Amino acid sequence: MKISIIGAGNIAWHLAKALEQADMDIIEVYSRDRRKAKSITQELYQSDATNSLNFKDSEAELFVMAVSDNAIEEVAAQIELPEESILIHTSGSVPLEVLEITKKMNPDCILGVFYPLMTFTKGKNVAFRTVPICIEGDTSETTHILSKIAKKVSNEVYEVNSQDRKVLHLAAVFACNFTNHLFALSKEILNEEGLNFEILKPLISETLNKGMAAKHPAEVQTGPAVRRDSNTIETHRQLIKDDEDLLKVYDTLTESIQDWHK
Structure with a gap:
């Protein structure tokens, strides 16, 4: 699966490395400050840094929003996605429904949450296999897709709705x-x-x-x-x-x- 990471902070750094180690392709990393995105891409196999939220021509199938809780709705409202792509956020406290705003520009995208319940510090590796990942999808099919992805990086995968999260x-x-x-x-x-x-x-x-x-x-x-x-x-x-x-x-x-x- 080809993946784009939106964000360049602690969770973005850890997720990008974990997903790549699970044989998924991180093809681009977004940050408003392109230099921050590049600080992650330079540690990946083959990935581009970008400061544009226009991904219409991207080859990615999954877009992972690893941004601060306060920025999720703003980014979801601005991002432009390829047809039938998946957009997920990684927050524990923000409900799935916040992503609905993205359907104004991307009506056929599917939505979900991929929350790794762990304390992360950029540059300090964690044993990602032991990190609990809480998933939620807008449909049962989305949840199934996210479960398959999560199980590639962790042995601890849980379906958790927004309230319980x-x-x-x-x-x-x-x-x-x-x-x-x-x-x-x-x-x-x-x-x-x-x-x-x-x-x-x-x-x-x-x-x-x-x-x-x-x-x-x-x-x-x-x-x-x-x-x-x-x-x-x-x-x-x-x-x-x-x-x-x-x-x-x-x-x-x-x-x-x-x-x-x-």
Whole structure:
């Protein structure tokens, strides 16, 4: 299958490489800044960089919109596609129906979603075979096509509708983005006192492993909040009393843990 990638960010970089490694042809990569598109095409076998959304003469059959959530509708309204092509986006939080606007200019195209549920950083490879891919098509036939493509790059393929995908994305933000932010706050606390973040890494690793192995992560919750150790909690609060934002985070999480374990 011949594919065009719309976008040149983290997901675009990873998907382009994964699809090409699965013997699909990435024939072009789009970015408004052609230099960004070229930063991806130069890592592919034979692919052109473009800054035009006019793909009427493209040989691609599948167009993968790997752009920011805020840009999906705008790009869908502007893109010009060959007849009977497939247009998909890769967002967890944007419903499939947002792509309907593209049918004003491309009435015979078919639409879908191809959402890889993973944190991506451009330049850092991931084991794509283990990445869950959530697919949705505007028809059962489209879903079948996307399933075949997804199974070429991943062993974890799920049919998920737009509403359920939003819920998955929300849960992923808690599990991934918020967790990483807490790592950053922990590092800053240590930096203030000249202490090394490396000391915490075995604890972080064990916490993640234990939480994933448990029937429910709440079963393995530890710490002063779940013990209702008010002396330790107050000691911590005094250490960060001059940082109102950090104190607010500490109090909110402490209260959340205690409410859960009443």
